[in-house]
Each structure stands twice: as C-alpha cells, then as structure tokens.
Amino acid sequence: MNERVAAAFALLPDYLAWHVVLSAGALALGFAISLPLAVAASRSARLRWPVLALASLIQTIPSLALLALFYPLLLALSAVSQAVTGRGFSALGFLPSLLALTLYSMLPILRNGAAGILGVDPAVREAADGVGMTSRQSLFQIELPLAAPVIMAGVRTAAVWTIGAATLSTPVGQTSLGNYIFAGLQTENWVFVLFGCAASAALALVADQLLGLIEVGARDRRPVKVIAGLAALLAGVAVAVAPLVGAAGRPTAYAVGAKNFSEQYILADLMADRLQAQGVQVKRKEDLGSAVAYRALAAGELDAYVDYSGTLWTNVLGRKDNPGRAEVLKQLTAELQRRDGVLVLGSLGFENAYALAMRQDRAAALGVGSIADLARRAPQLTLGSDLEFLSRPEWKAVQSAYGLNFKAQRSYQPTFMYRALTSGDVDVISAFSSDGRIAAQRLVALSDPKGAIPPYDAVILVAPRRAHDARLLAALKPLIGKIPVEAMRAANYSVDRDSGKASPAEAAKALERRLGF
C-alpha cells in the first residue's frame, strides 16, 4: 500500500472516533432540543415564525465562523464560572464544536418537525379530540407517529450536514476527520485531503442509509426496520468510539499545539516526540489561529507550543516599537510571565520573520531590493498574503512606515500564496524567512531598512500550570538554542516541496537526527 495511504489509515481510528462522538452527540442534542421546539411551533402560530426564522438565521452563518464564535463565548463563560463556582472548563476543542454543530443540526429537524405535525390531516386531529384524547395523548399517540416519516427525513438531512460540518472543528482544536483535510491542505498532501473527504462522505452515507431505514420503517409502520436501523446506528457508534474508551484509562496527556503551517507541525511533532520519550502521553491540537493558540496556552488548554517573539510582541503585548532582537526577547519573557504566568522557555535558535518576498527576476526587472524601493512600484503591483497578515499590526506598521499602497491585495492559504507568486497572479508575498521555498523557488526577501518588522525568534511557550513540571522541562529545554535556521529551512522544504514530500512527522525525525538528539 502507498505510504501516505498507510499513514492516513494509521490515524483513522482516533480521527473517526472523535468525528463520530462529535456528530452523534451534536445530532442527539440537536434532536432533543429541536423536537420539543417543533411541537411548540406547531401548537402556536405566534411562536412558529420566530423559531423557524432564528434557525434559518443560524444556518446562514458560515459553519466555520459559527465554530470560531463559540470559542470566545465559552472562554467568557468559563471565566464567569471560574469566578462564581471556582471551576472553569475548556473553551477549546470539544465543547465549542459540539455546541456549534448542535445549532447547525437544528434547522432541518425543526422545519420538518413543525411541517410534519402541521401536515397531519385536520380530520384525523379532530377525531383524536372527538374520541376523548387530551392534547398530550393526541400528540404522542396520533400526531407524532403520523409525522414520524417527515421528521426522520429532517434528521437525515441534519445528519449529513452535521457530519460534513464536523470536519471544520479541527481549527478550534477538536480532532476530527477534518485533521486530514486541514493538514493535507497545508502540506499539499492531497492523499490526506482526499482521504479525509472520502472518510467523511462514507460516514455520512452510512448514517444516512441507516436513518433512511428507520424512516422507511416509520412510514410503512414496520417496527422491525426501525429497531434494526437504530440498533445498527448504536452499534456503529459504539465500534467507532471504542478506541477512545480504550484510551480513557491512560494518564492525562500533555497537549502540544500547532498553528496552521508546516514549520509548526514539524516543531509540534518534535516536541511531542521528546515528551513521549519521557514516557508521557501527548495529544496534538493543530491548525490553531495565532490568537487562539496563545489564549489557549494561557488558559491551560495547551501545555506547550512554539510562537514567534515579534508576533507576541505586537499582537499580545500590542507594542509598536522595535528595540532589537535581544531586548524584545528579554522584555517579552518578563512581561508574559508577569501578565499571564506564561513561561517563555527560550529561543530555539532561529528566526521566522515576516518578510516581503518577490521573484528574483521580477525584482531585478523592477529594480526593487528593499521595501522602500517596493513602495514606489507598489501602485502597479498586487500583494499576496497569508490569511492573517493583512489584519496583523506588523502589516499596519510596515504599511505606514513605507507608505505602501498596492493595486490589489489577496489572501491565500500559505501553500497557495507561493503558487500565486510563481504563476504571476501576485507580485509580492508575505513570506516567512525560515521557509525553504524562498531559496528553492528563487525568491528574494526584500530588506527592511527602517526596521518596521520586529524580530521573530521562534520561542517555546509553556503553560502557567506546567511552568515547574520537571518532565516537560526536561524534554523541551534541550531544544533551546539548538535549531539553526538552515536546519529548519531544510526541514520545512522537505514537507513543502512538490515531489518526494516528507510528512511533518518524518521531517521532525530527520531534524532530530540532524541535530544529534
């Protein structure tokens, strides 16, 4: 079997289990909330409109945004709970995903539920009154059984939507089949992307067919089919979830975080390897946004991840000055410790700075060597950036320092940003200085004579509750100051290049060997 397919299969039990827990939980919760609401809406015309309108409104929110919005909401709720009861809860991962997907699953069940109950023949409903049923008896003995096929059709739609949308819970830190898709997209591992899509689609198909069996059973009044469908669904969930139950008995895992690009995956793998060598369980939370990652660490939901001094300096501390590489690191270490109790373990030994980069031939033709040169040409040029750059303070600093004003600006996933530059769709990109593709694709990083871009030392951050954890410190401290930028570039390029790609885990292993660990 192909190596990448084998690698994908190895991850399947964990990813599938979480995906099933998440979508089954959301669907069950969505059903439990929607059905009573549908009954209420069918009973009261005044309630019907607002309930259905609200559900439709939720449906119009892009599902990724819905998931993302639950994070700050739960963070605030957790803080309130911490203050009131002395106990907080994790705002990252399972809970926001579950709640967002629950909301997402509600519309079809609500809509079909109300339509199904209202669709019961008025003569039959009057007959239920006439034979002496109470409103509740009429509902449970007559209306719900008659509406069951329509309600089940709604549940099927909800199941297919929920299973598809559950892949989007990866960026809020919840493992799902989406991990294949997001990681595959970043590292151009199309086998992973396809595998994730196929697995999610297959799961949706199976769930749809089993729910369809229940629907047919309800329509034809064949209890055997209903029971068979239910039993198969429950058995399927139990089998899929079994790997998690097996894992539950093990000691608590350390959570290692990663943002959404190759270097982060490699470093997270490197840290995880080191921790596992110390005999501890490690779980990964990948594809986090910059702000989410730091807040999750400060809140103790992540134990360690790698961030960059300039990012923290400008985004977390809100500083606009640039006192130099050593001073930034020093002040940052003191300030994060004081503010959030976050431990800056130290710099890994290389910088991964934001840099504006162009193709060498294009830069030479336009006579551009520095950002100051670029400013004169900018009105005829198009800037390509990653998804964060344009909303970050560094960009605003560079823009105002040099008076940059491009003809157009476009945002890409990092992978596609480089493609856009080589294909000529954009003229300048926001590159990362440790990216192996700068040299490999004959790009030039423009100099920053005014020092508008701060230094970006890669630093290991440790959560407040782990600041004195001997095993964690013993595992990670040896990495400090040990990774030269050339080694990181080579590792990044081994993952990012087009042919003979390595997986982040393989690149991490190669990096360990190269550094002599």
Add this chain to the structure above:
Amino acid sequence: MAGPLIELSDVEKRYGAQRALAGVSLSVAAGEFVALVGGSGSGKTTLLKTINRLIRPDAGRIAVQGEDVLAAEPHLLRRRIGYVFQEVGLFPHLIVGENIGVTPKLLGWDRDRIAARVATLLELVDLPTEIAGRLPAALSGGQRQRVGVARALAAEPAILLMDEPFGALDPLTRDALGSDYRALHDRLGLTTVMVTHDMAEAVLLADRIVVLKDGRILADGRPADLLATTADPDVRALLEAPKRQAERLRARLSEGAA
C-alpha cells in the same frame, strides 16, 4: 333520568363578523333520533360540535345528562359521547381493532375487555371479525364508516353525535348503512343527533327534524307534522324537495317501462 338528556339554551357562536349560532335553544329527550337539517353555513355542524365541546360557544348554557358541559373537562366529556365524523377520521397508522378500541383504552379498560368489545361491535356493524387486523387504507368507504360507527359506540355511550356520517358514500351503501344504524339506535336505546343536508335521509331516519338557517332554528318537529304545520317557505321547499324528487323518479321510471 328526569328531564331532557341534552339541553341547549340561548347558545351563541361567532366567527369574526359572522354569526354561526344566533341564540339556539334545543332539548333532546332520551331515546330520540334528531336530525339537524339546513344548507351550508346554517350552523348545524357548529351546533352539533358544541354538544361535546369540539366547539366552545361564546354564550349560552349546555347540559348533557344534567351536567354543565362548559364546566366539564372536555376530554372526559367526549369519552362519554360517541362521535361519528363526516370524513370518518380513522387513525391511519392504527389497525381497525385499535381504532375501535381507542376510547375504551383511554378509559383504562383491560385488554381482554377491549378485545371482546371490538368483536361485539364488528358484529353489530355487520363487519367480518378478521377486519380487526387491517389498516383503514385497506377498507372500502362503506366499511370505513361502519368502523367509524363502531368506534363511536365502543365506550358504550348513551349519546351519539353524527356529522353527515353517510355523505361521502355511494347511494346504495348509504341507504344500507342508514337503515342499519337506525336499527342499532333502536336496539341499543341510543339518543342520536345527526347533521345532514339531505332532507330525504332526515325524513327516512329521524324521529324529529330541526331545520336551521343563519344560526337560528326555523322549524322543529316530527317529519309528518312539520310539513303540515310550517308556514315558512324555506322549510316547505326543503321538506317538499324529496317528495317532488320521488314523484318525478316514479314518473320517469314508469315511462321507461311502458
């Protein structure tokens, strides 16, 4: 029991600006078979439904077996009064036996008693016992309405309310079902109030005909007396219609034979 079994006094009901019942008073004695007759919108169905509180009147008093209907729990009241619907209204997801046994089950009868009652009723409405296991969709229109009558009789009510019960049936079935029901009424000593727009049916089945128009009672009496006593042209027209129709039928049929 002394006094009337059903007593309505000054009952009023409005739907928006339209007056469905404009102060109707009516007494029905035990054992009577009363037909409520009138055109569409005359208020006859509304009047029938106020008796078991499927419709709550805006004003007036209604007593059934001496009990104030407006003060009663509606579902408890309805379990004591049989009701046959115009559109039959059998529960499509329940088999015939379950449909017939629905009110006894609500009353908490045990299974054996319900099963025995279902068998008795099927015999009473002249249906084969094996029909009890079928779904309503598998029955003919006439069979369905026989099941409807059986369901209404299931909890041994003294009173049966019928809303155009045979209206949707073909003439032969309708005739057979009508006379079968009249026989049941006599045999079981029921009190029946039946809504119909068909004067011939009313004359053939009922002891007493109440004619409604615009929410008021125009005439009330035995079929034979009514034609003799009433002066109202509408009532006369209604009453004479079936007679004229019968005469014309006879004339045309004898022409054909000649």
